Amino acid sequence: MTGGPLVGITSYLDEAAWGVWRQSAALVPQTYVDAVSRAGGTPVLLPPRPGGVDRLLDALDGLVLAGGSDLDPARYGATPDPRTGPPHRARDEREFELLAGALRRDLPVLGVCRGMQLLNVALGGTLIQHLPDGSHQNPPARFVRQAVHVRPDSLLGAVLGRAAKVSCYHHQAADRLGTGLQAVAWAADETVEALELPDRRFVLGVQWHPETDPDDLRLFEALTAAAAR
Template sequence: MTGNPAHPARPLIGITTYREQTRFGAWNSSADVLHATYARSVEAAGGVAVLLPPQNLGAVEVMARLDALILTGGADVDPARYGAAPHPRTQSPRHDRDAWEWSLLDAAEAAGRPVLGICRGLQLMAVRGGGTLEQHLPDVVGHSEHAPAPGAFGWTPIRTEAASLVRRLIGEETQVNCAHHQSVALHPGFEVSARAADGTIEAIEDPDRPFWLAVQWHPEYGDDYGLFRGLVAAAAGGSAASSAR
Protein backbone atom coordinates (compact mmCIF):
# COMPACT_ATOMS: atom_id res chain seq x y z
CA MET A 1 0.00 0.00 0.00
CA THR A 2 1.01 3.59 -0.52
CA GLY A 3 -0.13 6.79 1.10
CA ASN A 4 0.84 9.83 3.06
CA PRO A 5 3.19 8.63 5.85
CA ALA A 6 1.40 10.97 8.24
CA HIS A 7 -1.92 9.35 7.29
CA PRO A 8 -1.12 5.78 6.23
CA ALA A 9 -3.59 4.05 3.98
CA ARG A 10 -6.06 1.75 5.69
CA PRO A 11 -5.65 -1.85 4.49
CA LEU A 12 -8.25 -3.16 2.03
CA ILE A 13 -9.84 -6.31 3.43
CA GLY A 14 -11.84 -8.47 1.02
CA ILE A 15 -14.89 -10.20 2.54
CA THR A 16 -16.78 -12.93 0.70
CA THR A 17 -20.56 -12.64 0.46
CA TYR A 18 -23.60 -14.85 0.21
CA ARG A 19 -25.84 -15.00 -2.88
CA GLU A 20 -29.45 -15.43 -1.77
CA GLN A 21 -33.00 -14.79 -2.85
CA THR A 22 -33.65 -11.56 -0.99
CA ARG A 23 -36.56 -9.20 -0.46
CA PHE A 24 -35.62 -5.50 -0.33
CA GLY A 25 -37.84 -2.51 -1.05
CA ALA A 26 -40.21 -3.46 -3.84
CA TRP A 27 -37.92 -6.24 -5.07
CA ASN A 28 -37.64 -9.95 -4.48
CA SER A 29 -34.52 -10.97 -6.33
CA SER A 30 -31.27 -12.93 -6.21
CA ALA A 31 -28.87 -10.61 -4.41
CA ASP A 32 -25.34 -10.56 -3.05
CA VAL A 33 -25.71 -10.01 0.69
CA LEU A 34 -23.72 -10.16 3.90
CA HIS A 35 -24.36 -9.44 7.56
CA ALA A 36 -23.17 -5.89 8.19
CA THR A 37 -21.33 -7.02 11.32
CA TYR A 38 -18.42 -8.23 9.17
CA ALA A 39 -17.77 -4.85 7.55
CA ARG A 40 -18.31 -3.03 10.85
CA SER A 41 -15.74 -5.27 12.56
CA VAL A 42 -13.19 -4.60 9.82
CA GLU A 43 -13.81 -0.87 10.08
CA ALA A 44 -13.52 -0.96 13.88
CA ALA A 45 -10.17 -2.73 13.50
CA GLY A 46 -8.82 -0.05 11.17
CA GLY A 47 -9.42 -1.63 7.77
CA VAL A 48 -11.63 -0.90 4.77
CA ALA A 49 -14.15 -3.61 3.85
CA VAL A 50 -14.44 -4.67 0.20
CA LEU A 51 -17.26 -7.13 -0.54
CA LEU A 52 -16.51 -10.04 -2.86
CA PRO A 53 -19.61 -11.69 -4.35
CA PRO A 54 -19.28 -15.10 -6.04
CA GLN A 55 -17.83 -14.85 -9.54
CA ASN A 56 -16.46 -17.25 -12.12
CA LEU A 57 -13.21 -15.39 -12.82
CA GLY A 58 -11.01 -12.69 -11.35
CA ALA A 59 -9.66 -14.08 -8.08
CA VAL A 60 -6.04 -13.35 -9.02
CA GLU A 61 -6.84 -9.80 -10.09
CA VAL A 62 -8.87 -9.20 -6.92
CA MET A 63 -6.17 -10.44 -4.56
CA ALA A 64 -3.54 -8.35 -6.37
CA ARG A 65 -5.46 -5.27 -5.25
CA LEU A 66 -6.42 -6.35 -1.72
CA ASP A 67 -4.31 -6.59 1.42
CA ALA A 68 -6.11 -9.48 3.15
CA LEU A 69 -9.06 -11.84 2.83
CA ILE A 70 -11.91 -12.92 5.10
CA LEU A 71 -13.91 -16.04 4.24
CA THR A 72 -17.32 -15.74 5.87
CA GLY A 73 -19.87 -18.18 7.23
CA GLY A 74 -22.70 -19.74 5.28
CA ALA A 75 -23.84 -22.98 3.69
CA ASP A 76 -22.07 -26.30 4.08
CA VAL A 77 -19.07 -27.07 1.87
CA ASP A 78 -19.89 -29.61 -0.84
CA PRO A 79 -18.91 -33.04 0.60
CA ALA A 80 -17.71 -34.09 -2.87
CA ARG A 81 -14.76 -31.75 -2.33
CA TYR A 82 -13.48 -34.05 0.40
CA GLY A 83 -14.61 -37.32 -1.15
CA ALA A 84 -17.67 -37.95 1.02
CA ALA A 85 -21.30 -38.70 0.35
CA PRO A 86 -23.69 -36.10 1.79
CA HIS A 87 -25.14 -36.71 5.25
CA PRO A 88 -28.96 -36.42 5.39
CA ARG A 89 -28.55 -33.19 7.38
CA THR A 90 -25.97 -31.62 5.05
CA GLN A 91 -27.27 -28.57 3.20
CA SER A 92 -27.48 -28.37 -0.58
CA PRO A 93 -24.08 -27.28 -1.93
CA ARG A 94 -23.42 -23.76 -3.12
CA HIS A 95 -21.08 -24.54 -5.96
CA ASP A 96 -20.60 -20.89 -6.87
CA ARG A 97 -19.28 -19.99 -3.41
CA ASP A 98 -17.15 -23.10 -3.09
CA ALA A 99 -15.42 -22.47 -6.41
CA TRP A 100 -14.98 -18.70 -5.93
CA GLU A 101 -13.65 -18.89 -2.40
CA TRP A 102 -11.34 -21.78 -3.29
CA SER A 103 -9.93 -19.63 -6.11
CA LEU A 104 -9.54 -16.68 -3.74
CA LEU A 105 -7.57 -18.87 -1.33
CA ASP A 106 -5.32 -20.02 -4.18
CA ALA A 107 -4.72 -16.40 -5.16
CA ALA A 108 -4.21 -15.24 -1.57
CA GLU A 109 -1.64 -17.98 -1.01
CA ALA A 110 0.22 -17.11 -4.22
CA ALA A 111 0.23 -13.41 -3.32
CA GLY A 112 1.19 -13.96 0.32
CA ARG A 113 -1.94 -12.30 1.69
CA PRO A 114 -3.19 -12.81 5.26
CA VAL A 115 -6.41 -14.83 5.56
CA LEU A 116 -9.03 -15.11 8.29
CA GLY A 117 -11.63 -17.86 7.93
CA ILE A 118 -14.86 -17.69 9.91
CA CYS A 119 -17.16 -20.69 10.48
CA ARG A 120 -17.69 -22.06 6.93
CA GLY A 121 -14.45 -20.27 6.06
CA LEU A 122 -12.54 -22.46 8.51
CA GLN A 123 -14.09 -25.58 7.02
CA LEU A 124 -13.29 -24.56 3.44
CA MET A 125 -9.68 -23.80 4.37
CA ALA A 126 -9.31 -27.24 6.01
CA VAL A 127 -10.89 -29.02 3.04
CA ARG A 128 -8.71 -27.14 0.55
CA GLY A 129 -5.70 -28.33 2.54
CA GLY A 130 -6.80 -31.95 2.09
CA GLY A 131 -8.91 -32.24 5.24
CA THR A 132 -12.35 -33.64 5.96
CA LEU A 133 -15.40 -32.57 7.95
CA GLU A 134 -17.79 -34.11 10.44
CA GLN A 135 -21.00 -33.46 8.55
CA HIS A 136 -23.33 -33.39 11.55
CA LEU A 137 -21.60 -32.51 14.82
CA PRO A 138 -24.43 -33.66 17.14
CA ASP A 139 -23.72 -37.21 15.94
CA VAL A 140 -20.21 -36.83 17.37
CA VAL A 141 -20.65 -34.82 20.58
CA GLY A 142 -24.19 -35.89 21.45
CA HIS A 143 -25.70 -32.41 21.75
CA SER A 144 -26.69 -29.41 19.60
CA GLU A 145 -25.20 -26.62 21.72
CA HIS A 146 -23.01 -25.43 18.84
CA ALA A 147 -26.14 -24.66 16.78
CA PRO A 148 -29.19 -24.74 19.03
CA ALA A 149 -31.73 -23.49 16.47
CA PRO A 150 -31.84 -21.81 13.05
CA GLY A 151 -30.88 -18.16 13.43
CA ALA A 152 -29.72 -18.61 17.02
CA PHE A 153 -26.20 -18.72 18.44
CA GLY A 154 -24.88 -21.23 20.90
CA TRP A 155 -22.41 -20.04 23.54
CA THR A 156 -19.38 -22.25 23.91
CA PRO A 157 -16.37 -21.96 26.25
CA ILE A 158 -13.09 -22.45 24.41
CA ARG A 159 -9.45 -22.71 25.39
CA THR A 160 -6.65 -21.61 23.08
CA GLU A 161 -3.29 -23.35 22.73
CA ALA A 162 -0.18 -21.88 24.30
CA ALA A 163 2.08 -19.97 21.88
CA SER A 164 -0.65 -19.87 19.21
CA LEU A 165 -1.54 -16.76 17.27
CA VAL A 166 -5.17 -16.99 18.33
CA ARG A 167 -4.13 -16.96 22.01
CA ARG A 168 -2.06 -13.82 21.45
CA LEU A 169 -5.07 -12.16 19.84
CA ILE A 170 -7.96 -13.18 22.13
CA GLY A 171 -6.44 -14.68 25.27
CA GLU A 172 -6.29 -18.09 26.94
CA GLU A 173 -9.98 -18.76 27.62
CA THR A 174 -13.17 -17.14 26.45
CA GLN A 175 -16.79 -17.81 25.60
CA VAL A 176 -17.71 -17.62 21.92
CA ASN A 177 -20.92 -17.47 19.92
CA CYS A 178 -21.25 -20.24 17.36
CA ALA A 179 -23.79 -21.54 14.86
CA HIS A 180 -22.34 -24.62 13.19
CA HIS A 181 -23.64 -28.17 12.82
CA GLN A 182 -20.42 -29.32 11.13
CA SER A 183 -16.81 -29.31 12.29
CA VAL A 184 -13.31 -30.10 11.09
CA ALA A 185 -12.14 -33.70 11.41
CA LEU A 186 -8.81 -33.88 9.53
CA HIS A 187 -6.75 -30.74 8.86
CA PRO A 188 -3.45 -31.40 7.03
CA GLY A 189 -1.07 -28.45 7.13
CA PHE A 190 -2.85 -26.80 10.05
CA GLU A 191 -2.36 -26.93 13.79
CA VAL A 192 -5.35 -26.91 16.12
CA SER A 193 -5.11 -23.73 18.18
CA ALA A 194 -8.40 -23.78 20.10
CA ARG A 195 -10.97 -26.34 21.20
CA ALA A 196 -14.35 -26.26 22.86
CA ALA A 197 -14.91 -28.01 26.16
CA ASP A 198 -16.36 -31.02 24.31
CA GLY A 199 -13.22 -31.34 22.17
CA THR A 200 -14.62 -29.73 19.02
CA ILE A 201 -11.95 -27.93 16.99
CA GLU A 202 -12.65 -24.20 17.24
CA ALA A 203 -9.56 -22.69 15.61
CA ILE A 204 -6.79 -23.80 13.25
CA GLU A 205 -3.75 -21.95 11.93
CA ASP A 206 -0.92 -22.62 9.51
CA PRO A 207 2.37 -22.44 11.43
CA ASP A 208 4.31 -21.75 8.22
CA ARG A 209 2.48 -18.51 7.37
CA PRO A 210 2.41 -15.28 9.39
CA PHE A 211 -1.41 -15.04 9.34
CA TRP A 212 -3.40 -17.95 7.93
CA LEU A 213 -5.93 -18.42 10.71
CA ALA A 214 -9.50 -19.69 10.94
CA VAL A 215 -12.06 -19.90 13.72
CA GLN A 216 -15.29 -21.86 13.98
CA TRP A 217 -17.21 -19.17 15.87
CA HIS A 218 -18.51 -15.75 14.79
CA PRO A 219 -16.25 -13.00 16.18
CA GLU A 220 -17.98 -10.40 14.02
CA TYR A 221 -20.93 -10.52 16.42
CA GLY A 222 -18.83 -9.89 19.53
CA ASP A 223 -17.26 -6.76 20.96
CA ASP A 224 -13.68 -8.11 21.02
CA TYR A 225 -12.02 -7.15 17.73
CA GLY A 226 -8.74 -8.90 18.48
CA LEU A 227 -8.91 -11.23 15.49
CA PHE A 228 -9.78 -8.39 13.12
CA ARG A 229 -7.10 -6.12 14.55
CA GLY A 230 -4.59 -8.91 14.05
CA LEU A 231 -5.66 -9.38 10.45
CA VAL A 232 -5.53 -5.64 9.73
CA ALA A 233 -2.08 -5.37 11.33
CA ALA A 234 -0.81 -8.25 9.22
CA ALA A 235 -2.41 -6.70 6.11
CA ALA A 236 -0.62 -3.43 6.85
CA GLY A 237 2.70 -5.25 6.93
CA GLY A 238 3.03 -5.29 10.69
CA SER A 239 3.02 -8.09 13.21
CA ALA A 240 -0.37 -9.48 14.12
CA ALA A 241 0.98 -10.07 17.62
CA SER A 242 1.51 -6.32 17.99
CA SER A 243 -2.27 -5.91 18.07
CA ALA A 244 -2.75 -8.51 20.77
CA ARG A 245 -4.34 -7.65 24.07
Protein backbone atom coordinates (compact mmCIF):
# COMPACT_ATOMS: atom_id res chain seq x y z
CA MET A 1 0.00 0.00 0.00
CA THR A 2 1.37 3.45 -0.87
CA GLY A 3 0.47 6.96 0.22
CA GLY A 4 -0.82 7.78 3.66
CA PRO A 5 0.92 9.63 6.50
CA LEU A 6 4.67 10.15 6.35
CA VAL A 7 6.31 7.96 8.99
CA GLY A 8 10.01 8.46 9.68
CA ILE A 9 12.08 5.38 10.57
CA THR A 10 15.42 5.92 12.29
CA SER A 11 18.29 4.06 10.70
CA TYR A 12 21.36 2.08 11.67
CA LEU A 13 24.84 3.38 10.88
CA ASP A 14 26.94 0.35 10.07
CA GLU A 15 29.19 -1.31 7.54
CA ALA A 16 27.25 -2.94 4.71
CA ALA A 17 28.01 -4.75 1.46
CA TRP A 18 26.30 -4.50 -1.94
CA GLY A 19 27.68 -5.39 -5.37
CA VAL A 20 31.42 -4.87 -5.26
CA TRP A 21 31.16 -2.32 -2.43
CA ARG A 22 31.62 -2.61 1.31
CA GLN A 23 31.41 0.63 3.24
CA SER A 24 29.63 2.58 5.96
CA ALA A 25 25.90 2.89 5.27
CA ALA A 26 22.71 4.29 6.75
CA LEU A 27 20.29 1.39 6.58
CA VAL A 28 17.24 -0.20 8.15
CA PRO A 29 15.86 -3.74 7.84
CA GLN A 30 13.27 -3.98 5.08
CA THR A 31 10.81 -5.40 7.60
CA TYR A 32 10.30 -1.91 9.07
CA VAL A 33 9.66 -0.40 5.66
CA ASP A 34 7.22 -3.17 4.76
CA ALA A 35 5.37 -2.91 8.08
CA VAL A 36 4.82 0.85 7.76
CA SER A 37 3.81 0.52 4.10
CA ARG A 38 1.39 -2.36 4.69
CA ALA A 39 -0.13 -0.50 7.63
CA GLY A 40 -1.01 2.39 5.33
CA GLY A 41 1.90 4.76 5.87
CA THR A 42 4.65 6.14 3.65
CA PRO A 43 8.03 5.20 5.15
CA VAL A 44 10.83 7.78 5.23
CA LEU A 45 14.38 6.71 6.13
CA LEU A 46 16.05 9.00 8.69
CA PRO A 47 19.85 8.74 8.55
CA PRO A 48 21.89 9.51 11.69
CA ARG A 49 23.16 12.91 10.59
CA PRO A 50 23.30 16.20 12.54
CA GLY A 51 21.02 19.18 12.04
CA GLY A 52 17.65 19.86 10.46
CA VAL A 53 15.57 18.07 13.09
CA ASP A 54 12.83 20.72 13.38
CA ARG A 55 12.34 21.01 9.63
CA LEU A 56 12.26 17.24 9.30
CA LEU A 57 9.74 16.69 12.08
CA ASP A 58 7.52 19.45 10.71
CA ALA A 59 7.18 17.34 7.56
CA LEU A 60 6.51 14.01 9.32
CA ASP A 61 3.27 12.62 10.69
CA GLY A 62 4.80 9.86 12.85
CA LEU A 63 8.10 8.40 14.03
CA VAL A 64 9.44 4.86 14.45
CA LEU A 65 12.54 4.50 16.65
CA ALA A 66 14.05 1.31 15.23
CA GLY A 67 15.95 -1.38 17.09
CA GLY A 68 19.70 -1.75 17.06
CA SER A 69 22.79 -1.37 19.20
CA ASP A 70 23.00 -0.65 22.93
CA LEU A 71 22.68 2.94 24.11
CA ASP A 72 25.73 4.63 25.60
CA PRO A 73 25.46 3.98 29.40
CA ALA A 74 26.80 7.49 30.00
CA ARG A 75 23.36 8.68 28.87
CA TYR A 76 21.87 7.32 32.08
CA GLY A 77 24.87 7.87 34.36
CA ALA A 78 26.10 4.27 34.40
CA THR A 79 29.47 2.59 33.96
CA PRO A 80 29.45 0.24 30.94
CA ASP A 81 28.96 -3.42 31.77
CA PRO A 82 31.54 -5.61 29.95
CA ARG A 83 28.64 -7.19 28.03
CA THR A 84 27.25 -3.85 26.81
CA GLY A 85 28.01 -3.22 23.15
CA PRO A 86 30.12 -0.31 21.92
CA PRO A 87 28.18 2.97 21.67
CA HIS A 88 27.07 4.49 18.37
CA ARG A 89 27.13 8.07 19.60
CA ALA A 90 26.10 9.70 16.31
CA ARG A 91 22.95 7.58 16.20
CA ASP A 92 22.26 8.15 19.90
CA GLU A 93 22.55 11.92 19.47
CA ARG A 94 20.27 12.01 16.43
CA GLU A 95 17.57 9.86 17.95
CA PHE A 96 17.47 11.72 21.27
CA GLU A 97 16.99 14.94 19.27
CA LEU A 98 14.27 13.39 17.10
CA LEU A 99 12.41 12.02 20.09
CA ALA A 100 12.58 15.30 22.01
CA GLY A 101 11.20 17.16 19.02
CA ALA A 102 8.48 14.58 18.46
CA LEU A 103 7.37 14.81 22.10
CA ARG A 104 7.22 18.62 21.89
CA ARG A 105 4.94 18.30 18.85
CA ASP A 106 2.88 15.43 20.25
CA LEU A 107 3.88 13.44 17.17
CA PRO A 108 2.91 9.73 17.33
CA VAL A 109 5.94 7.60 18.26
CA LEU A 110 6.53 3.85 18.23
CA GLY A 111 9.79 2.69 19.82
CA VAL A 112 11.00 -0.81 18.97
CA CYS A 113 13.45 -2.62 21.29
CA ARG A 114 16.33 -0.08 21.45
CA GLY A 115 13.64 2.51 20.69
CA MET A 116 11.78 1.66 23.91
CA GLN A 117 15.01 1.86 25.88
CA LEU A 118 15.80 5.23 24.28
CA LEU A 119 12.35 6.51 25.27
CA ASN A 120 12.96 5.48 28.86
CA VAL A 121 16.43 7.02 29.06
CA ALA A 122 15.34 10.23 27.32
CA LEU A 123 12.82 10.79 30.11
CA GLY A 124 15.33 10.17 32.88
CA GLY A 125 15.08 6.40 33.30
CA THR A 126 17.82 3.80 33.53
CA LEU A 127 18.50 0.40 32.01
CA ILE A 128 19.42 -3.08 33.18
CA GLN A 129 22.53 -3.62 31.09
CA HIS A 130 22.37 -7.41 30.86
CA LEU A 131 19.58 -9.92 31.41
CA PRO A 132 20.34 -13.60 32.09
CA ASP A 133 21.82 -15.27 29.02
CA GLY A 134 19.23 -16.84 26.77
CA SER A 135 16.24 -15.35 28.59
CA HIS A 136 15.22 -12.78 25.97
CA GLN A 137 17.51 -13.48 23.03
CA ASN A 138 19.27 -16.44 21.46
CA PRO A 139 22.46 -15.18 19.85
CA PRO A 140 23.33 -15.05 17.12
CA ALA A 141 20.19 -13.58 15.55
CA ARG A 142 17.56 -15.98 16.93
CA PHE A 143 14.42 -14.50 18.46
CA VAL A 144 12.90 -15.77 21.69
CA ARG A 145 9.18 -16.28 21.18
CA GLN A 146 7.37 -15.56 24.44
CA ALA A 147 4.07 -14.48 25.91
CA VAL A 148 3.61 -11.05 27.48
CA HIS A 149 0.89 -9.93 29.86
CA VAL A 150 -0.62 -6.57 28.85
CA ARG A 151 -2.30 -4.06 31.12
CA PRO A 152 -5.84 -3.98 29.68
CA ASP A 153 -6.61 -0.32 30.51
CA SER A 154 -3.77 1.01 28.35
CA LEU A 155 -3.14 2.12 24.80
CA LEU A 156 -1.36 -1.17 24.17
CA GLY A 157 -4.22 -3.12 25.73
CA ALA A 158 -6.69 -1.41 23.39
CA VAL A 159 -4.57 -2.59 20.45
CA LEU A 160 -3.50 -6.10 21.52
CA GLY A 161 -5.83 -7.12 24.33
CA ARG A 162 -4.69 -8.65 27.62
CA ALA A 163 -1.91 -10.85 26.22
CA ALA A 164 0.23 -11.35 23.15
CA LYS A 165 2.83 -13.74 21.79
CA VAL A 166 5.87 -11.73 20.71
CA SER A 167 9.37 -12.12 19.25
CA CYS A 168 12.12 -10.77 21.51
CA TYR A 169 15.80 -10.16 20.89
CA HIS A 170 17.20 -8.00 23.68
CA HIS A 171 19.73 -8.41 26.46
CA GLN A 172 18.91 -5.09 28.14
CA ALA A 173 15.68 -3.78 29.65
CA ALA A 174 14.09 -0.84 31.46
CA ASP A 175 15.07 -0.49 35.11
CA ARG A 176 13.96 2.78 36.75
CA LEU A 177 11.20 4.27 34.61
CA GLY A 178 11.50 7.72 33.09
CA THR A 179 9.28 10.61 34.19
CA GLY A 180 5.66 10.12 33.20
CA LEU A 181 6.13 6.66 31.69
CA GLN A 182 3.98 3.70 32.64
CA ALA A 183 4.86 0.03 32.27
CA VAL A 184 2.03 -1.70 30.39
CA ALA A 185 3.40 -5.17 29.50
CA TRP A 186 5.57 -7.73 31.24
CA ALA A 187 7.24 -11.06 30.45
CA ALA A 188 6.85 -14.07 32.74
CA ASP A 189 10.07 -13.09 34.57
CA GLU A 190 8.56 -9.59 35.21
CA THR A 191 10.85 -7.86 32.70
CA VAL A 192 9.08 -4.72 31.46
CA GLU A 193 8.17 -5.31 27.82
CA ALA A 194 6.26 -2.12 26.97
CA LEU A 195 6.08 1.51 28.08
CA GLU A 196 3.59 4.31 27.38
CA LEU A 197 3.51 8.06 27.93
CA PRO A 198 -0.14 8.69 28.84
CA ASP A 199 0.00 12.47 28.52
CA ARG A 200 0.65 12.19 24.76
CA ARG A 201 -1.84 10.92 22.21
CA PHE A 202 0.37 8.04 21.00
CA VAL A 203 3.79 7.35 22.51
CA LEU A 204 4.45 3.64 22.88
CA GLY A 205 7.63 1.60 23.27
CA VAL A 206 7.77 -2.20 22.99
CA GLN A 207 10.75 -4.34 23.84
CA TRP A 208 9.93 -6.91 21.17
CA HIS A 209 10.09 -6.75 17.34
CA PRO A 210 6.59 -6.39 15.85
CA GLU A 211 8.05 -5.57 12.43
CA THR A 212 9.16 -9.20 12.03
CA ASP A 213 5.58 -10.56 12.02
CA PRO A 214 3.95 -9.79 8.64
CA ASP A 215 0.67 -11.34 9.81
CA ASP A 216 0.21 -8.96 12.76
CA LEU A 217 0.39 -5.29 11.82
CA ARG A 218 -1.76 -4.02 14.68
CA LEU A 219 0.90 -1.83 16.31
CA PHE A 220 1.92 -0.26 13.00
CA GLU A 221 -1.73 0.19 12.02
CA ALA A 222 -2.36 1.96 15.34
CA LEU A 223 0.65 4.22 14.73
CA THR A 224 -0.36 5.14 11.19
CA ALA A 225 -3.95 5.73 12.28
CA ALA A 226 -2.72 8.15 14.95
CA ALA A 227 -0.37 9.75 12.42
CA ALA A 228 -3.21 10.21 9.94
CA ARG A 229 -5.15 12.19 12.55
